[in-house]
Amino acid sequence: MLTMIRLELKKMLIRPISLMLILMILAVNGIILLLNNEGNFVTLQDIEMQRVEQSQYAGKINENWIGRIHETLKMIRENPDNLMSETEKARVRKEYLPRGYTQEHVENMDRTAFLKPELLNSLSYNLLLDAKYSAEFYNHAQQISDMQEELYRTVFEGKKGEDLATKAETMYGYLAQHYIAHYNYNLGWHKLNFMQSLMPFTVGLFLLVTISTIFSREYSQKTDSLILSAKYGKSRLIYAKLLAALILASGIWLTIQVMNLLVIGWLFSLQGGETFVQDWVVNSSPFALTQLTNYIAVSVVSFIGVIFFASVIILISAKTKSSFVSILISSIVLLFPVVIPLPGAGGVAGSIMGETMLFMPVRILIAANHFTFFRAYYILGKVILMQWVIPMVAIAASAFMVTIAIRTVKRHQVEN
Amino acid sequence: MELKINNLTKQYGSKLAVDRFSVTFTEGINGLLGANGSGKTTLMRIMCDILRPTSGEVLLDGVNITTLDEAYRELLGYLPQYFGYYPDFSAWDFMLYFSALKGLPKLTAENRCKELLDTVGLYEVRKKKIKTYSGGMRQRLGIAQALINDPKILILDEPTVGLDPKERAKFRNIISDYAIGKIILLSTHIVSDVEYIADRIMIMKNGQLSQQATTDRICDSIKDFVWSLQVAPKDVDSYNSRFIVSNLKHSGEMVELRIVSEERPSERAANVSPNLEDLYLYHFKGEV
Ligand SMILES: Nc1ncnc2c1ncn2[C@@H]1O[C@H](COP(=O)(O)OP(=O)(O)OP(=O)(O)O)[C@@H](O)[C@H]1O
Ligand SMILES: [Mg+2]
Numbered sequence: 073m074l075t076m077i078r079l080e081l082k083k084m085l086i087r088p089i090s091l092m093l094i095l096m097i098l099a100v101n102g103i104i105l106l107l108n109n110e111g112n113f114v115t116l117q118d119i120e121m122q123r124v125e126q127s128q129y130a131g132k133i134n135e136n137w138i139g140r141i142h143e144t145l146k147m148i149r150e151n152p153d154n155l156m157s158e159t160e161k162a163r164v165r166k167e168y169l170p171r172g173y174t175q176e177h178v179e180n181m182d183r184t185a186f187l188k189p190e191l192l193n194s195l196s197y198n199l200l201l202d203a204k205y206s207a208e209f210y211n212h213a214q215q216i217s218d219m220q221e222e223l224y225r226t227v228f229e230g231k232k233g234e235d236l237a238t239k240a241e242t243m244y245g246y247l248a249q250h251y252i253a254h255y256n257y258n259l260g261w262h263k264l265n266f267m268q269s270l271m272p273f274t275v276g277l278f279l280l281v282t283i284s285t286i287f288s289r290e291y292s293q294k295t296d297s298l299i300l301s302a303k304y305g306k307s308r309l310i311y312a313k314l315l316a317a318l319i320l321a322s323g324i325w326l327t328i329q330v331m332n333l334l335v336i337g338w339l340f341s342l343q344g345g346e347t348f349v350q351d352w353v354v355n356s357s358p359f360a361l362t363q364l365t366n367y368i369a370v371s372v373v374s375f376i377g378v379i380f381f382a383s384v385i386i387l388i389s390a391k392t393k394s395s396f397v398s399i400l401i402s403s404i405v406l407l408f409p410v411v412i413p414l415p416g417a418g419g420v421a422g423s424i425m426g427e428t429m430l431f432m433p434v435r436i437l438i439a440a441n442h443f444t445f446f447r448a449y450y451i452l453g454k455v456i457l458m459q460w461v462i463p464m465v466a467i468a469a470s471a472f473m474v475t476i477a478i479r480t481v482k483r484h485q486v487e488n
Numbered sequence: 489m490e491l492k493i494n495n496l497t498k499q500y501g502s503k504l505a506v507d508r509f510s511v512t513f514t515e516g517i518n519g520l521l522g523a524n525g526s527g528k529t530t531l532m533r534i535m536c537d538i539l540r541p542t543s544g545e546v547l548l549d550g551v552n553i554t555t556l557d558e559a560y561r562e563l564l565g566y567l568p569q570y571f572g573y574y575p576d577f578s579a580w581d582f583m584l585y586f587s588a589l590k591g592l593p594k595l596t597a598e599n600r601c602k603e604l605l606d607t608v609g610l611y612e613v614r615k616k617k618i619k620t621y622s623g624g625m626r627q628r629l630g631i632a633q634a635l636i637n638d639p640k641i642l643i644l645d646e647p648t649v650g651l652d653p654k655e656r657a658k659f660r661n662i663i664s665d666y667a668i669g670k671i672i673l674l675s676t677h678i679v680s681d682v683e684y685i686a687d688r689i690m691i692m693k694n695g696q697l698s699q700q701a702t703t704d705r706i707c708d709s710i711k712d713f714v715w716s717l718q719v720a721p722k723d724v725d726s727y728n729s730r731f732i733v734s735n736l737k738h739s740g741e742m743v744e745l746r747i748v749s750e751e752r753p754s755e756r757a758a759n760v761s762p763n764l765e766d767l768y769l770y771h772f773k774g775e776v
Contacts, residue, residue: 075588075597079581086576265572298633301536301566302589326641482576486538
């Protein structure tokens with residue numbers, strides 16, 4: 073069995089195209105790790121500066137902390153050194169008028185409008201604003217709680233609406249009222265989360281090229297007659313192949329994850345694992361997740377995603393007669409959900425589409441977005457969170473597809 | 489041990505590739521002769537459990553081979569007519585891979601692979617990638633692969649294709665030595681491949697078994713049908729169009745013809761003893 077697995081791995085991996093692809097993927101992943109949001113290479117100094125500056129405010133977000141942030145901000149804003157000269161103020165006022173502001177408004181503008189640009193652009197001031205925004209954590213949670221509750225009660229009638237609303241209310245209510253969020257520097261964790269969106273083009277692409285050949289290549293290069301007439305060709309070999317595929321899939325996934333952790337840990341540091349994840353714009357997670365627990369949850373789902381992804385490839389490979397066609401079909405089936413953008417919340421079609429997308433293997437492989445909003449299904453009178461349903465469906469679908477693949481190979485007929 | 493083919497039929501659309509084929513193979517070398525498209529490969533695939541027949545069955549000592557499944561394939565060695573290889577494997581990898589597939593323990597496998605690669609003359613180049621091999625070398629690797637598990641049933645589909653005369657002779661020796669106590673089925677349309685080594689010969693035509701006998705008796709059916717005749721060169725064309733001419737030899741002014749014909753082609757024709765080539769031509773007159 074070990075010999076079979078080893079040689080199956082060799083078949084898929086020790087090919088010029090596979091080896092080239094590995095190097096390419098590691099290079100691309102590596103380069104993107106070193107880039108910031110604007111697409112420039114990050115520097116250790118910049119990151120260290122931000123880390124030191126932001127770490128000052130590390131701590132629990134409570135009355136005390138909020139008070140302190142507001143106090144500091146007030147001090148800075150009131151510091152005459154940070155204010156413009158009178159002539160500059162006059163110039164700013166003039167600029168406001170043509171933009172449609174009333175004379176009265178302009179007369180009464182407070183001092184924040186007259187802070188020096190150097191201050192406005194400074195890292196320390198912006199971090200303070202970020203902290204001030206974070207101070208709103210509990211209020212934001214309460215707003216979402218009210219909104220979601222309202223939404224579910226109006227969209228669904230009766231017990232279903234009631235139950236869903238209660239669930240949303242409970243989760244966000246907990247964040248608003250009982251949870252204690254932490255603030256700290258956490259750039260590394262944001263980067264880690266961002267790297268998940270690259271998975272389809274690293275792990276995904278690699279699996280498409282390597283695993284696609286698993287069965288289809290035996291057919292196309294006419295080794296099927298040799299294999300299927302051998303003693304274990306219709307039994308153990310198939311399992312050896314599946315194991316090899318599993319090793320390959322988890323191997324590349326793990327390689328990328330470890331690479332990300334190491335590079336990010338070195339460059340950005342993994343400080344801030346205890347901080348909250350919600351920004352209430354793109355991430356309104358109902359879960360009391362910290363960056364660390366969020367990363368773990370995302371990784372678990374992403375790993376299930378990689379297995380799901382590989383299972384689809386395996387099934388297609390078992391069903392197609394040529395490895396080229398197999399790669400082609402797999403690419404279309406698996407990658408199109410990332411290439412086409414999610415439609416805006418437009419009508420029934422849009423919402424069905426959006427719902428389906430959540431279940432696409434490639435989306436599950438990314439996984440990072442699944443934890444950023446509240447979604448639950450009402451199944452047999454019970455509210456079940458989407459975040460539970462999806463891994464279960466993915467596991468069941470993988471098992472089903474692999475079973476079909478095994479059956480297909482066992483029944484494969486050698487013809488011309 | 490006996491391998492029984494029972495009324496086997498394989499239909500592709502309206503084409504009957506194998507047509508109600510029944511035969512019983514016993515120990516020894518069985519030569520399966522047939523023209524292109526006569527159904528040899530299809531029959532062999534069914535016998536190797538990699539193609540489902542439309543109807544009929546293959547029984548090993550009375551049990552259907554699909555029921556025996558692994559237990560049957562454990563006894564089987566198969567050299568397909570067309571087979572591929574893993575381009576980035578060396579011959580050594582290839583042999584180890586099939587040893588594992590055929591259930592040999594690792595140590596036994598290595599010894600066996602060494603021995604077989606040596607037999608087919610590939611041991612020296614075992615570490616080279618198969619894609620660098622010549623056609624004949626690949627064919628020999630295929631033969632070695634078929635023998636790994638010391639099969640009791642060995643099915644060889646045109647095993648000598650691509651082999652040079654020396655290798656062909658060597659192959660015949662390997663198989664003759666190997667045959668004792670085993671069922672060997674060897675398909676070919678090269679008569680000399682089986683003429684010397686086969687114990688029995690079967691002739692397959694249009695998917696059907698058209699004749700079978702032991703090698704020394706197989707020609708009996710045409711023993712009165714082979715003639716030798718000297719004709720003038722200008723008459724050769726006329727004989728060629730009317731009869732199966734299995735050989736043509738110039739001797740002085742005249743041409744000596746060997747003719748396969750149920751009736752005497754000419755008053756001057758003399759009966760000669762038939763060989764397998766004559767028999768083949770007799771069966772596949774229109775087709776070759
Ligand atoms: N997959 C298929 N689909 C349709 N027809 C087929 C298929 N396989 C074989 N045939 C037909 O069945 C017949 C027997 O083919 P087969 O390959 O068994 O002959 P063969 O005796 O091995 O010939 P050769 O000496 O050329 O190898 C041929 O007429 C062939 O065209
Ligand atoms: Mg053939």
